[in-house]
Structure formats: structure tokens, C-alpha cells
Amino acid sequence: MTLQPSVREAMLAAVPSLRAFAISLSGNVDRADDLVQETLLRAMANINSFQPGTNMSAWLFTILRNLFRSEYRKRRREVEDADGSYAESLKSHPEQHSRVEFEEFRVALAKLPPDQREALLLVGASGFSYEEAAAICDCAVGTIKSRVNRARTRLSDLLSIDSADEFGPDHTTRAILTAGGRG
Amino acid sequence: MMQTDVQMRKSRGRLSRHVQNKLGETLHAMFDEIVKEGVPDRFSKLLEKINGGKAHGSHSDDTGDQFSKSGHLEASGNETEPVVPAKGSDRPFRKPEDDKGSR
Numbered sequence: 001m002t003l004q005p006s007v008r009e010a011m012l013a014a015v016p017s018l019r020a021f022a023i024s025l026s027g028n029v030d031r032a033d034d035l036v037q038e039t040l041l042r043a044m045a046n047i048n049s050f051q052p053g054t055n056m057s058a059w060l061f062t063i064l065r066n067l068f069r070s071e072y073r074k075r076r077r078e079v080e081d082a083d084g085s086y087a088e089s090l091k092s093h094p095e096q097h098s099r100v101e102f103e104e105f106r107v108a109l110a111k112l113p114p115d116q117r118e119a120l121l122l123v124g125a126s127g128f129s130y131e132e133a134a135a136i137c138d139c140a141v142g143t144i145k146s147r148v149n150r151a152r153t154r155l156s157d158l159l160s161i162d163s164a165d166e167f168g169p170d171h172t173t174r175a176i177l178t179a180g181g182r183g
Numbered sequence: 184m185m186q187t188d189v190q191m192r193k194s195r196g197r198l199s200r201h202v203q204n205k206l207g208e209t210l211h212a213m214f215d216e217i218v219k220e221g222v223p224d225r226f227s228k229l230l231e232k233i234n235g236g237k238a239h240g241s242h243s244d245d246t247g248d249q250f251s252k253s254g255h256l257e258a259s260g261n262e263t264e265p266v267v268p269a270k271g272s273d274r275p276f277r278k279p280e281d282d283k284g285s286r
Contacts, residue, residue, distance in 0.1 A: 102213055
């Protein structure tokens with residue numbers, strides 16, 4: 001199998017955000033990387049289904065999302081991994097935000113129903129428009145909007161974001177918020 | 184000093200812009216941290232390997248083996264709905280450049 005260089009480059013370029021999506025969706029780095037790998041394999045095997053000139057990233061996100069859903073259905077009875085493996089995997093990185101806050105956020109994220117979580121991640125973090133997210137999730141734009149709204153509301157409840165200067169009980173999230181404002 | 188909840192929530196079930204921004208910023212910070220890790224070797228090698236075909240021999244089969252060993256996605260092709268969207272499906276995927284400004 002040979003991929004056109006431009007296609008390969010487009011796939012490679014999408015990998016970092018694809019991983020971020022997969023890790024946030026599954027809450028587990030190893031599982032996420034397996035999902036990304038399977039996504040790339042499926043994409044390459046079905047490259048003829050890709051319409052040149054359309055958004056490669058959105059196409060790959062769609063495949064990954066579908067794989068996650070189908071895997072999720074099989075694993076439904078398993079308890080979600082909330083043992084901190086995600087935080088653990090990032091510990092060696094020099095430029096850190098507060099692990100505690102990311103961990104709190106990740107745990108809260110894992111408590112959302114999958115359809116709300118994926119909608120929030122696509123629109124709120126991956127930079128897709130509501131229309132693109134609706135296409136990726138194969139549902140109506142209004143459905144995505146309502147899922148994103150419900151996800152935000154639930155997260156703010158779980159994280160107790162009620163007052164202007166508070167994000168959780170210890171105020172330590174300010175570091176993240178400041179860092180998040182860059183670029 | 185403390186603002187009240189009333190100021191933060193416009194009305195029932197609707198979050199203020201402030202709370203939405205906080206959530207958005209945290210999400211972005213979390214994402215950015217992963218994105219900054221770039222492309223792990225595992226994936227660049229995978230794409231390179233495929234590109235070079237199987238002629239390279241020695242490790243051309245890692246991918247499949249590693250995958251079946253992981254056990255996570257062993258039921259490939261057994262999904263109840265298609266994983267890869269069909270060509271010509273009316274999903275309106277635009278080019279990435281089209282929505283750069285909307286972030």
C-alpha cells in the first residue's frame with residue numbers, strides 16, 4: 001500500500017489532536033494510542049473512501065469516534081479507568097500545569113455521558129464547528145449544541161465553578177487558566 | 184469580594200460567559216499539553232512502513248501483532264455501524280483552513 005505524500009502528511013499532522021481527543025475521550029493513554037493506531041490503519045485501508053479536498057482531520061476524528069463508540073458498547077460493563085493513569089503518563093514532562101487540576105477536570109469529564117463528552121471535546125477543544133461536530137457524530141446540529149450545553153453545565157457543577165475567582169475549593173486552578181490564555 | 188451565583192448564572196441551566204470561558208480555557212490547556220507531545224514514533228513509523236510497502240520485511244508485521252495482543256480492538260470489522268464514513272456521504276467536511284478564524 002502506498003499513500004500519496006500529501007495524504008500521509010495530512011494524517012501525520014492530525015495525529016497530535018487525534019491523540020488529545022482520544023485520551024480525553026477514553027481517559028487512558030494506552031487505550032487512546034491503540035485507538036489512534038486502529039484509526040490510522042482503518043483510514044489507510046479505506047483511503048479510497050476519503051474525498052480529496054475535504055477535511056482529513058474531520059474524517060479521522062469520525063473514524064476514531066466510531067471506533068470508540070463500538071468499543072465502548074463492548075466494554076459498557078467495565079468500570080471507567082479513573083486511576084490516574086493519564087496524569088501518571090504526563091508526569092515526566094517539564095512544562096507542567098497543575099496535575100491536580102487537570103486530574104480533577106479529567107475525572108469530571110469521565111463522569112459525563114459519552115455523547116456529551118465527545119460533543120464538548122470536539123467543539124470546545126478540538127476546534128470543530130458545531131456543523132462539523134454534527135457531521136462527525138452523525139447527528140443534528142441542534143443535538144450537538146444541546147449536548148455541549150449539558151456537558152458544560154454538568155462540568156461546572158462537578159467542579160463547583162460558581163464564583164468569579166473560584167474553581168474548586170483551593171483556588172489553584174488559576175495557574176491553569178492563566179496558562180490556558182496564551183496563544 | 185465574592186460574587187454571587189446569580190451573577191454567574193444567567194438563568195436556570197444556562198451558564199454565564201465567564202464559566203464557559205473557564206471551562207474552555209481548561210479544556211484547551213489540557214488538550215494543548217497532549218498536542219505538544221507531537222507525533223509519537225509509533226505513528227510516524229506506522230505511516231512510513233505502510234508507505235514503503237511490506238518489502239522492508241523485518242518488522243512489517245508489528246502493527247497487526249501489536250494490535251491483536253493489545254486485545255482492545257480485537258473485533259475489528261464486527262461493528263454494528265460502519266466505522267469509516269462512505270464516500271459521498273453528505274457530511275459537510277470542510278478543509279481545515281476554512282474554519283481557522285472561528286477558534
